[in-house]
Amino acid sequence: MNASVRLSVSSLRAHKRRFAGTFLAVFLGVAFLAGTLVMGDTLRAGFDTMFGNATSGTDAVVRSADAITTPGESEGVRAPVDTDLVRTIEQAPGVAAAAPSIQAPASSSAGTATPSAGRARPLSPATGSTTRAEPVQPGRRPRPQKAGEVVVNRGTADRGDLGIGDTTTLRTPDPVKVTIVGLATFGGEDGMAQVTFTGMTQADAEKYLTARPGEAATIQVRAGPDVSRQQLVDELTSVLPSGVEAITGQESAEENTEMISSQFLTVFTTFLLVFSGVALLVATFSIHNTFAIVVAQRTRENALLRALGASRRQVTASTLVEATAVAVTASVAGLAGGIGIAAGLQALFPAIGFPFPEGDLVISAISMALPLAVGIVVCLGSALLPAARAGRTAPLAALRETAVDTSGASRARAVTGLGLIALALGVTLTGVLVSPSMWLAAAGAVLALAAFVVLGPVASSTAVRILGGPLDRLRGVTGGLARRNALRSPKRTAATASALMIGVAVVSLFTVFGASLKATMDQTVSRSFAGDVAVSTPSFGAGGSGLSPRLADAVQRLPEVDTAVGLGRGVAEVDGKGRALTVTDPVALERTFDLGSVSGSLRDLGTDGIAITEKEADKQNLTTGDRTRLTFTDGRQVTFTVRAVYGQSELAGDYVITRAAWAPHRTQDADTLLAVSFKDGVGTDEGKAAVERVADQYGNPDVQTRDEYAQSSAGGIDMMLTLVYALLALAVLIALLGIANTLTLAIHERTRELGLLRAVGQTRSQLRAMVRWESVLVAAFGTAGGLALGAFLGWVLVKASDGASDSAFAFAMPPLQLALVALVGITAGALAGLRPARRAARLDVLRAIATE
Incomplete structure (x- = not known):
């Protein structure tokens, strides 16, 4: 074993460049994975600290015991508590x-001319409140004292160019003129990403933020001396009425952190981990190909070792020791790179408007150990088969020329690959068409990937002949030689192209899925929305307050408008399950939205009627005339009669009740969307301008035509795709490193051949062109396979999502975007061949010819 180690070390010293690509592939994959884990731990620790600091003055929180959670939401809606409980609580021990x-x-917002300052969570601390809002302006009042005064967090003030004494508009959602009398921080931070803070007096909060005076979201309690938080909660529990509970301030902070984690951090880190996995998968193919070529090049060397008495185990161990040295070195370097990536992300977030909590990077043992282990396992696993092949080298191979692996296009491989394709199609079609199942669809996708990898060497010969056919006519002998070189080893060509194929496949997958989401959104709006313009606010950022319900009445009074209907949101338990309710005028809703076929009448809902979709009616086994019980957040149970069943629900929701039915149970009333249809003869531009003039008085929300509304609704998809492409650039970079490394090793392998070509008259430029075109052919093969695989997986994902959800997904193939992906893949292949081509052109002709 010591001889194997010495041999491996000598080989690494003599051929350091051979493993440069492998080192970079492992380094990048490990760095991305480590950076993701460190960033996730840092963000969680930052939010823990921030919420802990913000609630450090609160020892207990009193709130409603029950919450109603609707599907797709992690945070339930709770009923308010009676502020009269404050007197009872103050008397508790x-x-x-x-x-x-x-x-x-x-x-x-600072008036209509200033952009919105972001979403605010107004908190109205009364005198003696335990809310922790630290003043940051010495000598200024940290709390509002009279009507119309507010305190805002420093981040909001900075973004809105606001200062103490400035007047601005607070949308609650009704517009309210307020004066800023103080700036504050939240747990020592200027803000929490785009979520901001506005504080007002208790009287103003009861007036603008609640449906009825005397109600509060929670009651915050501070313990007396020598009273622990748990003791305080125990004392409060004994005096609180039924339906009201007390939790410690620490538990409240943990719930807030958990809410952030479930809504953002988990999704964020999972998203990055998926791409780390893609990068490492691509690296696996590149690393395997490098070691396979190195083993093929050292056939005579390994055979001589066997002839001199080295055992199979020693030869295999020698290759694995080399792989281990590269794996450990690259993985350790990757850990340092990952810390740098996390530090870069931490500095980047504030620059793009997401000032997450500040603090030192949190580097845990698991965030270091896991990437290190993954990097080593990936590298060793990729080198395992080539190492075993090296150990099987026969001693007589020393008498032959260096062998090049030309296997791969065997009949057994073709039969196996075709069988895998048939199995993949069967499983996939079952999972998306016959018996919809995300698990079956995922299994089919994995089988399809395996089939592409197995069939790669079989398909590479045919694909390279077709793709390289024009080169004979366009580039003459140079093009023909490039095509023959790519055909020389089908397995090597396929292995080299596989890394790029996976990267392109994932890019194509998300491109197709993103285009399908946009087509689905457009289809949803076109099918459901029959109005002329839509008035809305963003769901995140300035639109957190929604629209004022009074806006619909104001727009309805315009002479250009035929119907204006606002859609509000409520929640209730329907037969014990949390459901979202659409609160609206059902008559106007039917005139502005296409609800499909309607049985019963939407005109007769009143205060005890409800309309539901056919889908929900089937689930609940209900029809018109049946009764169902709704439990609201205030604990009251009300029996409603199903007076209408309608077909479509994308924008209208599954349950519709009137505002009069919702009024006794509401807290803050707001609309999420206002749909407007114009009278006959009113042009879109004319009507839109009229609606904008009225909307300006209610916080200047977006007024959009139906097409504009559909595009803006899908705007987040373009942002997601931009992030996806940026992240997948890492996987494509690793794939290109693999192509460049393969070509570099192949040039070393063909040194004598290249020297002979130069000797018989090939120029340096022709030699460079030959190597570059070989690289382009390999990249074109990988890109073509990736596009086909990505389009198929995109179709699978769309159909699986269609079967797993209640919404109808539309499948769309974006030809321009996919053509751009193909162009980028081929161009990247040309770039990958530049350095190997230059190296080949610099070979000394006589030395090259003399090389054995």
Whole structure:
């Protein structure tokens, strides 16, 4: 074993360049994985600290015990608590102070000319409140004292160019003129990403943020001396009425952190981990190909070792020791690179408008150990088969010329690959068409990937002949030689192209899925929305408060408008399950939205009627005239009669009730969308301008035509695709390193051949062109396979999503975007061949001819 180690070390010293590509592939994959884990730990620790600091003055939180959670949401909606409980709580043993906390979404702006300052979570601390809002302006009042005064967080003030004494508009969602009298931080931070803070007096909060005075979201309690938080909660529990609970301030902070984690951090880190996995998968193919070529080049060397007495185990161990040295070195370097990536992301977020909590990077043992282990396992696993092949080298191979692996296009491989394709199609079609199942669809996708890898060497010969056919006519002898070189080893060509194929396949997958999502959104709006313009606010950022319900009435009074209907949102339990309710005028809704076939009448809902979709009616086994019980957040149970069943639900929702039915149970009233249809003869531009003039008075929300609304609704998809492409650039970079490394090793392998070509008259430029075109052919093969695989997997994902959800997904193939992906893949192949081509052209002709 010591001889194997010495041999491996000598080989590494003598051929350092051979493993440069392998080192970079492992380094990049490990760095991305480590950076993701470190960034996730850092963000979680930052939010823990921030929420802990923000609630450090709150020892207990009193709130409604029950929450209604609708599908797709992690945070339930709770009923308000009676502020009269403050007096009861203050008399409980161990209580030093108690104050109501009234919270609701709102947004602020510095007039119509200034962009919105972001989503605000107004909190109205009364005198003696335990809410922790640290003043940052010495000598200024940290809390509003009278009507119309507010405190905003420093981040909001900076983004809106606001200062103490400035007047701005707070949308609650009704517009309210307010004066800023103080700036504050939240747990020591200027803000929490785009979520911001606005504080007002309790009287103003009850007036603008609640449906009825005397209600608060929670009551915050501070413990007296020598009273622990748990003791305080125990004392409060004994005096609180039924349906009201007390939790410690620490538990409240943990719930807030968990909410952020479930809504953002988990998705964010999972998203990055998926791409780390893609990068490492691509690296696996590149590493395997490098070691396969190195073993093929050292056939005579390994055979001589066997002839001199080395055992199979020693030869295999020698190759694995080399792989281990590269794996450990690259993985350790990757850990350092990952820390650098995390530090870069931490600095980048504030620059793009997401100022996450500041703090030192959190580098845990698992975030270091896991990437290190993954990098080593990936590298060793990729080298395992080539190492075993090296150990099987026969001693007589020393008498032959260096062997080049030309296997791969065997009949057994073709039969196996075709069998895998048939199995993949069968499983996939079963999972997306016969018996919809995400698991079956995923299994089919994995089988399809395996089939492409197995069939790669079989298909490479045919594909290279077809793709390289024009080169004979366009580039003459140079093009023909490039095509023959790519055909020389089908398995090597396929292995080299496989890394790029996976990267292109994932890019194509997300391109197709993104285009399908946009087509689905456009189809949804076109099918459901029969109005002329839509008025809305972003779901994140300035639009957190929604639209004022009074806006619909104001727009309805315009002479250009035929119908204006606002869609509000409520929640209730329907037969014990949380469901979202659409709160609206059902008559106007039917005139502005295409609801499909309607049985019953939407005109007769009143205060005890409900309309539901056919899908929900089938689930609940209900029809017109049946009764169902709704439980609201205030705990009241009300029996409703199903008075209408309608077909479509994308924008209208599954359950519709009137505002009169919702009014007794509402907290803050707001619309999420206002749909407007114009009278006959009113042009779109004319009507839109009229609606904009009225909307300006209610916070200047977006007024868009139906097409514009569909495009803006899908705007987040373009942002997602931009991020996807940026992240997948890493996988494509690793694939290109693999192509360049393969070509470099192949040039070393063909040194004597290249020297002979130069000797018989091939020029340096012709030699460079030959190597570059060989690289382009390999990249073209990988790109073509990736496009085909990605389009298929995109179709699978769309159909699987269609079967797993209640919405109808539309499949779309974007030809321009896919053509651009193909162009980028081929261009990248040309770039990958530049350095090997230059190296080949610099070979000394006589030395090359003399090489054995």
